[in-house]
Amino acid sequence: MRPAARAHRAEPEPSRERGPERDREPRILASVSHSSRPPAPRNDSAPAPAHSARIAVVDDDKLIRERVAALLRSRGHVPTTFDSATKLLEAHKNTAFDLVLLDVVMEGISGVDACRILKAREEGFVPVVLVTSRADPDARVEGLRIGADDYVCKPFEEEELLARVASMLRIKRAYDDVATSRNRMAELAVLDDLTGLYNVRYLQQRFAEEWKRAERHREPLAIAMLDVDRFKLVNDQHGHEVGDAVLREMSARLRTSVRDTDVVARYGGEEFVVLLPSTQLSGALVVAERIRKSIAARRFETPRARLEVTTSIGIALYPSRGVTSKDQLLRAADTALYRAKEEGRDRICVYQEQMYVFRADEG
Numbered sequence: 001m002r003p004a005a006r007a008h009r010a011e012p013e014p015s016r017e018r019g020p021e022r023d024r025e026p027r028i029l030a031s032v033s034h035s036s037r038p039p040a041p042r043n044d045s046a047p048a049p050a051h052s053a054r055i056a057v058v059d060d061d062k063l064i065r066e067r068v069a070a071l072l073r074s075r076g077h078v079p080t081t082f083d084s085a086t087k088l089l090e091a092h093k094n095t096a097f098d099l100v101l102l103d104v105v106m107e108g109i110s111g112v113d114a115c116r117i118l119k120a121r122e123e124g125f126v127p128v129v130l131v132t133s134r135a136d137p138d139a140r141v142e143g144l145r146i147g148a149d150d151y152v153c154k155p156f157e158e159e160e161l162l163a164r165v166a167s168m169l170r171i172k173r174a175y176d177d178v179a180t181s182r183n184r185m186a187e188l189a190v191l192d193d194l195t196g197l198y199n200v201r202y203l204q205q206r207f208a209e210e211w212k213r214a215e216r217h218r219e220p221l222a223i224a225m226l227d228v229d230r231f232k233l234v235n236d237q238h239g240h241e242v243g244d245a246v247l248r249e250m251s252a253r254l255r256t257s258v259r260d261t262d263v264v265a266r267y268g269g270e271e272f273v274v275l276l277p278s279t280q281l282s283g284a285l286v287v288a289e290r291i292r293k294s295i296a297a298r299r300f301e302t303p304r305a306r307l308e309v310t311t312s313i314g315i316a317l318y319p320s321r322g323v324t325s326k327d328q329l330l331r332a333a334d335t336a337l338y339r340a341k342e343e344g345r346d347r348i349c350v351y352q353e354q355m356y357v358f359r360a361d362e363g
Ligand code: GH3
Pocket: 001, 002, 003, 004, 005, 006, 007, 008, 009, 194, 227, 228, 229, 230, 231, 232, 233, 235, 239, 240, 241, 242, 243, 244, 247, 268, 269, 270, 341, 345
């Protein structure tokens, strides 16, 4: 019985008004015997190296460039030298430096202007140390005011320069660590733990956005609701771990069956929802059949069992008669899914105003 399938959910579930809503005979339903790639949400940014850093050394004086580069190399860093700020800015588009040592007085773009440009860019935090022969307080203040992180006067003591480099890299690492955990937290907030698919919370937010867009522009929006057939048996016969492995494999197959613009979410224990923006009935049927086949056609390999698994899929569409709110659209997909179960499982059912039956293998 599907309504009992909630025991293992970690996520709070949206209310789905099963009881009476469910049992009411749908006005509408096309049953399609038979048949998305979800997001690629996990994407960790590379952390700054713990000891070896990528450092840009910008100076129009070759001797200074080489001396500083040799010094940095001696401490295990990877310096890249530039004889002008223009070249640095060009290279910085492709290479994320952990630190920039910037001469102030140079032909073309000055160090101060280059610093301003670097700091105006949005990608992460790049510490900039101005290295200059202008030791007067006004010059220092100006450098710091436009966003430089530190200031070293030429001629500099090697140990002092290295100490400032080390201190800047410590700050850079701390910044990157915070940014990485923030990204991870943001990811965790929208992803399902077991499958890595989007969770219900994210689905609801995206569904609301897609619904608004569809309504405003009279764009089609399709939704497919999937439920694994007889999943309780998998758990009962092979154990919960095998059940979990099946859900993970199922998610991988869902992912590869949809387009980038589609949204695949784990909706409940063994239920999934696929949002298909800008998709008409024919397109939704193609996707649903692809999903259905991707699951039914190949056994699921788990460490302890090789299993044949099938799913039932309910599809609902906007615009269609009787669907005037996003909740109605979701409920329609749920009703169609229930009908697919009733009709024998491993099939697709479409919620429509006119009841008709369509079988993909008859076409
Ligand atoms: P139907 O074809 O009608 O959908 O049959 P079913 O057995 O799939 O339906 P039912 O709703 O009775 O059972 C769903 C089962 O899914 C029950 C529950 O133990 C299992 N389940 C739900 N979430 C998880 C999970 O995260 N991991 C595992 N291993 N099992 C889960």
